[in-house]
Amino acid sequence: AVPLVVAKSTSMAARQGLLIKNRTAFENARKITTLVFDKTGTLTVGQFAVVRHGSLDKNLPDDEVLRLAYALEQGSEHPIATGIVQKAKEMGLTAEKAENITAITGKGITATVNGRKVSVVSPNALAEQPEAIRAGETLVYVQQDGRTAGYIALSDKVRPESAEAIRILQGQQIKTVLLTGDNQTVAESVSRELGMDQYFAEVLPHEKLEKIVSLQQAGEYVAMTGDGVNDAPALAKADVGIAVGSGSDVAAETADIVLVNSNPKDVANLVLFGKATYRKMI
Ligand code: ADP
Numbered sequence: 001a002v003p004l005v006v007a008k009s010t011s012m013a014a015r016q017g018l019l020i021k022n023r024t025a026f027e028n029a030r031k032i033t034t035l036v037f038d039k040t041g042t043l044t045v046g047q048f049a050v051v052r053h054g055s056l057d058k059n060l061p062d063d064e065v066l067r068l069a070y071a072l073e074q075g076s077e078h079p080i081a082t083g084i085v086q087k088a089k090e091m092g093l094t095a096e097k098a099e100n101i102t103a104i105t106g107k108g109i110t111a112t113v114n115g116r117k118v119s120v121v122s123p124n125a126l127a128e129q130p131e132a133i134r135a136g137e138t139l140v141y142v143q144q145d146g147r148t149a150g151y152i153a154l155s156d157k158v159r160p161e162s163a164e165a166i167r168i169l170q171g172q173q174i175k176t177v178l179l180t181g182d183n184q185t186v187a188e189s190v191s192r193e194l195g196m197d198q199y200f201a202e203v204l205p206h207e208k209l210e211k212i213v214s215l216q217q218a219g220e221y222v223a224m225t226g227d228g229v230n231d232a233p234a235l236a237k238a239d240v241g242i243a244v245g246s247g248s249d250v251a252a253e254t255a256d257i258v259l260v261n262s263n264p265k266d267v268a269n270l271v272l273f274g275k276a277t278y279r280k281m282i
């Protein structure tokens with residue numbers, strides 16, 4: 001039987017935008033010592049807009065860089081792809097046909113365009129950095145037959161409720177950690193803006209899971225909040241897995257709790273609720 005106070009809290013939670021799929025996880029929310037957050041789509045809105053782009057090959061016009069990326073990104077659902085496609089459409093560019101479009105997990109995308117191999121990749125895929133990353137930017141490189149043809153810089157926005165969520169959690173002595181596949185510069189800037197305790201950048205999908213395990217081995221009771229398919233293994237491994245409602249179905253299916261309104265502040269509410277419920281039971 002479910003203790004009345006827990007049943008009551010669960011329906012109260014529903015009103016606060018929390019879908020409790022696993023009641024044990026809800027009860028365990030009071031034990032959380034570390035809260036790990038994915039960045040894109042979780043602490044940020046997950047909508048990238050192109051802020052600048054340019055060629056790194058004197059024979060290639062700047063806009064041609066964007067047009068090449070456009071050809072590939074039509075075949076991707078990554079938020080970076082959506083931002084590039086939107087910009088290319090706004091500029092009235094026409095995309096070349098891309099064949100054999102393949103995702104490079106955690107790194108980018110590659111395809112054949114006009115018989116040439118074209119890729120859009122993260123900076124960590126290159127040995128050298130021909131273009132400096134500015135604060136808060138997500139930068140990708142466009143490569144043609146293995147040579148770097150140009151770059152595209154994008155920016156996303158932090159969700160307005162993220163800062164308060166972090167502040168409330170810290171008030172509960174909970175350590176907050178940012179985990180992202182994005183670059184160091186943007187990870188540092190988001191984590192600093194929100195006053196988070198720690199960040200890990202350029203984390204590959206399988207490494208998200210490994211980070212959860214290593215925190216658990218260090219004695220932390222870990223909750224993870226994420227939205228992507230690439231967050232699902234980490235959500236499953238965490239002591240409390242929390243999915244963002246606007247995210248992928250895979251994340252929601254894997255998680256113990258879903259943030260129905262995609263509001264990171266509801267994570268803080270979850271912790272406060274869990275503690276209040278437990279206090280009433282003893
Ligand atoms: P995250 O969602 O945390 O950014 P991902 O694993 O989805 O992590 O992506 C990591 C990085 O790989 C991105 O920041 C980007 O640099 C690159 N990347 C992934 N997919 C694409 C894509 N379709 N187009 C361009 N870059 C991509």
Ligand code: MG
Nearest residue numbers: 038040041228
């Ligand atoms: Mg994400």
